Amino acid sequence: MSEFIPQLVQQFFNGLSLGAIYALIAIGYTMVYGIIGMINFAHGEIYMIGAYVGLVTLSAIGVGTGLPVPLIILIMLIVAMLVTAVYGYAVEKVAYAPLRGGPRLVPLISAIGMSIFLQNWVAVGQGARDMAVPALVTGALQVNIGDYTITAPYSRIMIILVTVVLMFMLHMYIKHSRLGRASRACSQDLRMANLLGIDTNKIISFTFVVGAMLAAVGGVLIALAIGKLNPFIGFLAGIKAFTAAVLGGIGSIPGAMLGGVLLGLAETFAAAYISSQYKDIVAFSLLVLILLFRPTGLLGKPEVEKV
Amino acid sequence: MVSHIKNALIAAVMAGVIIAPVFGLQIVRSGMQTHLEPEWDMVLMGMAIVFVFQAFVRPAFVKVMGRGERKFSMPVLNDTSRRAMIFLLIAIALIWPFFTGRAEVDIATLVLIYVMLGLGLNIVVGFAGLLDLGFVGFYAVGAYTYALLYHWAGWGFWEALPLAGAMAGLFGYLLGFPVLRLRGDYLAIVTLGFGEIIRLLLINLYEFTGGPDGISGIPKPTVFGMPMVRRAPEGETTFHEFMGWQFDNMDVIIYLYLMALVLALVTLFVSNRVIRMPIGRAWEALREDEIACRSLGLNPTNIKLSAFTMGATFAGFGGAFFAARQGLVNPESFTFLESALILAIVVLGGMGSQVGVILAAIVLTVLPEVAREFAEYRMMIFGLVMVVMMMWRPQGLLPMKRPHVELKQ
Numbered sequence: 001m002s003e004f005i006p007q008l009v010q011q012f013f014n015g016l017s018l019g020a021i022y023a024l025i026a027i028g029y030t031m032v033y034g035i036i037g038m039i040n041f042a043h044g045e046i047y048m049i050g051a052y053v054g055l056v057t058l059s060a061i062g063v064g065t066g067l068p069v070p071l072i073i074l075i076m077l078i079v080a081m082l083v084t085a086v087y088g089y090a091v092e093k094v095a096y097a098p099l100r101g102g103p104r105l106v107p108l109i110s111a112i113g114m115s116i117f118l119q120n121w122v123a124v125g126q127g128a129r130d131m132a133v134p135a136l137v138t139g140a141l142q143v144n145i146g147d148y149t150i151t152a153p154y155s156r157i158m159i160i161l162v163t164v165v166l167m168f169m170l171h172m173y174i175k176h177s178r179l180g181r182a183s184r185a186c187s188q189d190l191r192m193a194n195l196l197g198i199d200t201n202k203i204i205s206f207t208f209v210v211g212a213m214l215a216a217v218g219g220v221l222i223a224l225a226i227g228k229l230n231p232f233i234g235f236l237a238g239i240k241a242f243t244a245a246v247l248g249g250i251g252s253i254p255g256a257m258l259g260g261v262l263l264g265l266a267e268t269f270a271a272a273y274i275s276s277q278y279k280d281i282v283a284f285s286l287l288v289l290i291l292l293f294r295p296t297g298l299l300g301k302p303e304v305e306k307v
Numbered sequence: 308m309v310s311h312i313k314n315a316l317i318a319a320v321m322a323g324v325i326i327a328p329v330f331g332l333q334i335v336r337s338g339m340q341t342h343l344e345p346e347w348d349m350v351l352m353g354m355a356i357v358f359v360f361q362a363f364v365r366p367a368f369v370k371v372m373g374r375g376e377r378k379f380s381m382p383v384l385n386d387t388s389r390r391a392m393i394f395l396l397i398a399i400a401l402i403w404p405f406f407t408g409r410a411e412v413d414i415a416t417l418v419l420i421y422v423m424l425g426l427g428l429n430i431v432v433g434f435a436g437l438l439d440l441g442f443v444g445f446y447a448v449g450a451y452t453y454a455l456l457y458h459w460a461g462w463g464f465w466e467a468l469p470l471a472g473a474m475a476g477l478f479g480y481l482l483g484f485p486v487l488r489l490r491g492d493y494l495a496i497v498t499l500g501f502g503e504i505i506r507l508l509l510i511n512l513y514e515f516t517g518g519p520d521g522i523s524g525i526p527k528p529t530v531f532g533m534p535m536v537r538r539a540p541e542g543e544t545t546f547h548e549f550m551g552w553q554f555d556n557m558d559v560i561i562y563l564y565l566m567a568l569v570l571a572l573v574t575l576f577v578s579n580r581v582i583r584m585p586i587g588r589a590w591e592a593l594r595e596d597e598i599a600c601r602s603l604g605l606n607p608t609n610i611k612l613s614a615f616t617m618g619a620t621f622a623g624f625g626g627a628f629f630a631a632r633q634g635l636v637n638p639e640s641f642t643f644l645e646s647a648l649i650l651a652i653v654v655l656g657g658m659g660s661q662v663g664v665i666l667a668a669i670v671l672t673v674l675p676e677v678a679r680e681f682a683e684y685r686m687m688i689f690g691l692v693m694v695v696m697m698m699w700r701p702q703g704l705l706p707m708k709r710p711h712v713e714l715k716q
Contacts, residue, residue: 039492053328059341060332086324095694099701105438106701108492109654112440112647113693120687125329134341235643239503242496277511284500284507291497292485 006148011272012265017156017225019264020163024218025241026248026256027170028088028211034187034251035207036100041111042091043215044238045118046084048231050216051223052122053080055133063134072136073158073224080216088212089205091118097201115235122231130230133223155225162221166214167257174253179206187251236280240267243287249300258298315362322357326350389662400568404561412557412564414676416632419567420625421668425652426574426661427621432650433659434582435614436594437487438495440646441502444482445475445619447509447641449626454522454636455515464528464631468624475623476616478505483615487608502646509638521637525630527559528566563632570628574621575661581617590614591659644686651693657703666704 025047032040054076061072095114099107137155144150174180185193186203194200218237223229240263248259263283270282290297331350332343404412424446431439452471456462486497509516516522526534533546552558581587589610593600597607630636652671656663675685696703 039496049329055341056328056332056334056343059334059343062342083324083328086321090321090325095697098698102701104492105432105436106697108438108495109650110694110697112650113690113697115690116644116647117687117690117694120684120690122329124683124687126334131334132336132341239496239499243500246493246496278507281504281507281511284504287500288486288497288504291489291493295489295493 003146003148006145006150007272009145010148010150011268013150013152013156014272015265015268016261017159017264018268019244019261020159021218021222021237021260022241022244022263023257023260024163024166024214025237026245026260027253028208028215029242029245030248030250030253030256031183031187031207031211033245034253035183035190036096036204038096038104038107039111039242040096040208040211041108041238042095042114042118043211044234044236044241045115045122046087046091046212046234047215047219047237047241048229048234049087049118049122049219050080050084050212051219051229051233052126052231053083053216054220054223055131055229058134058136063136069136073220076220077162077217080220081213084212084216085209087118088208091212092205092208097204115238119231119234126231128231130228133227133229135227136224153225155221159221159225162217166217170210170214170253179203183207239287240283243283243290246287246295246297247290249297252297252299255297255299262298311362311366315358315360318361319354319358323350323354326353393662397572401565404564409557409560412560414673416560416564416567418669418672419564419571420629420632421649421652421672422571422665423567423574423625423628424622424649425656425664425668426571426578427618427625428649429618429653429656429659429661429664430578430581430590430621431614431618432653433657433664434578434587434594435590435611437611437614438492439498439615439618440495440643440650441498441500441505442618442622442649443641443643443646444498444502444505445479445622446626446629446645446649447505447636447638448475448478448619449623450630450636450640451509451516451522451626452623453627453630454525457525458517458522463526464627468627471627472620472623475626476620479616479619480612483612483619484608487611487615499643499646502641502643506638506641509641517637519638521635521639523635525634525636527563527634528631530562567628567632570624574624575665578621579661586610586613648689651689654693655696655704657706660703660705663703663705 025043028043028046029040032038032043057076057079058072061067061075091114095110096107099110137153137158140151140153141157142149142151174184182193182198183203183206185196185198186200190200193203219229222237241260244259244263245256246259247263248255248257263286266286267279267283271279274282327350330353331347332345334341335344400415404415424442428439428442431437431442449471452474453462453464453467456467456470482498482501486494486501489497510519512518530546533549546558582590589600589605590613592603593605593607593610600610601607629640633640648671652667653664654667655671656665656667671689678685681688
């Protein structure tokens with residue numbers, strides 16, 4: 001019994017750091033869905049590319065060159081964000097923009113094609129095998145509660161901190177900037193916003209760029225925490241982040257954050273208390289169940305179908 | 308012109324940013340350190356291509372396209388010639404394997420499996436307009452039904468085949484029941500989730516399904532109860548002994564091919580008939596406008612469910628045959644990529660068009676086999692083709708011709 005509480009705290013911490021990653025990716029899904037109502041299937045791949053760009057940057061700088069570690073991580077994050085911003089922009093312009101206004105299935109299939117393309121693009125370029133990421137952030141914070149030691153690796157604490165900071169920045173930006181206000185208007189009513197003189201194409205691109213940048217941060221951070229990556233990590237992470245977005249209510253940014261954290265916790269607890277082999281099944285089952293019983297998610301608004 | 312150049316420059320710079328971290332800077336690992344091996348010529352080449360395309364090719368293209376009729380379509384075959392073509396193709400397909408090599412027949416069998424799967428998914432996606440990304444799950448159910456029945460109960464292929472179809476159909480029914488009231492892309496994601504759950508369960512139920520190793524040693528189908536093997540098990544005559552032939556492995560392959568052909572033809576025939584029946588009409592009506600259908604008194608859930616179940620049943624048949632041909636099943640064969648491939652067959656062929664689906668199945672199965680040396684670029688090109696097809700011909704190679712009667716003048 002004495003171990004129960006500290007173990008719970010440990011799992012809570014693990015779940016929180018995993019959930020933070022899901023939340024970062026989920027925002028991309030939810031913002032895109034909120035504005036143009038499509039599932040950006042290739043978003044998970046952007047996350048994977050972000051992780052690769054981070055590794056490329058790290059290799060370019062070199063480990064142990066005397067630069068302080070926080071600065072290296074900052075450079076990695078910035079480069080990864082810039083490159084994936086271009087990726088996000090280009091993917092939207094190439095694969096989705098020409099298809100806007102067609103039947104709903106068409107952009108979705110195009111997105112699946114894009115996802116397969118990007119996966120294999122990286123697999124051809126950088127090799128399909130697992131790639132090790134040098135451990136940049138080592139060590140862990142250890143707290144003793146009774147005889148049980150809670151271990152919180154610094155790399156995972158970093159995930160949570162960076163995510164919180166970025167979420168706050170995003171929130172302020174969406175709330176107070178001109179572009180943020182315009183994007184909120186677009187998510188309420190795209191055509192009306194267009195009629196009122198908002199350049200909706202620009203806002204849609206902006207949405208893709210912001211989503212891609214946040215996903216890249218998630219990719220870089222998780223690569224540093226786990227220590228390896230391959231071109232196929234994006235698929236599963238993408239599906240799970242989408243689950244998180246649906247859980248929180250797709251279209252709602254706070255919902256994506258909440259959903260990410262909840263999914264991370266659910267998965268971690270399932271792995272700890274049921275079986276680690278079943279954690280993916282738990283995530284998928286959760287997705288199915290939410291869509292069945294509350295398709296609008298926790299914080300989403302119900303959608304009315306009009307003729 | 309100046310704006311073209313400017314745009315092209317921006318595009319070229321972006322292409323550079325996109326290519327550089329993936330192809331331009333190869334990560335090389337040496338011991339504990341990783342370092343980069345730059346290949347700038349690749350980046351520059353990519354940038355140059357994008358620049359030329361954006362600055363010259365695309366404006367020219369737009370100009371040409373803008374002058375004439377923008378839409379051009381392939382000839383849509385009329386009913387008679389379509390039927391004649393089908394009969395001709397069947398005749399060729401029947402005779403052909405006796406005159407070619409082993410590898411060709413083997414690939415053709417694979418093509419026929421995909422034809423069957425494509426036609427099955429075509430019912431769900433093409434006719435009923437339900438995007439199913441977990442189709443491979445039902446394929447897996449069919450394959451494992453036969454494999455497990457053989458493994459645990461010693462059933463043969465022909466006894467297991469109907470049950471494999473029924474089992475997959477049952478799965479389709481049970482899974483479809485709760486999810487079919489969801490809208491398009493939600494449905495897609497839920498079916499994807501189901502497909503993955505089935506695969507993960509197959510991996511994790513180790514005692515029952517053999518886990519990642521799967522089940523091996525599954526026997527090939529028999530011919531009227533006579534096994535097609537070199538040596539008969541005790542008390543049975545093999546087919547070649549019965550016929551008084553020498554045993555030849557080629558016979559087995561041709562037999563499998565002919566069986567796949569029969570199964571594919573049955574699928575084609577059934578789906579071709581069913582679309583002309585009231586239920587098929589209802590599928591199409593529902594695809595076009597759900598609200599209108601509901602107000603006309605059609606029950607959307609039942610109609611969607613019938614499409615879902617029927618598609619799953621065909622996948623189950625295909626799966627059982629796949630297990631028999633392969634001799635082993637494991638969860639590796641049933642990944643999302645397989646679903647995407649089957650979906651690509653349907654989409655590339657033209658949603659709802661059966662001839663198109665068959666054509667696309669041939670193209671997408673034979674091309675990778677032919678282009679073996681491009682193996683690593685295969686999936687990349689495959690993804691790109693999906694994107695380009697959606698832009699260029701969202702209706703597919705041979706779009707479906709709606710059955711209709713024209714008034715005579």
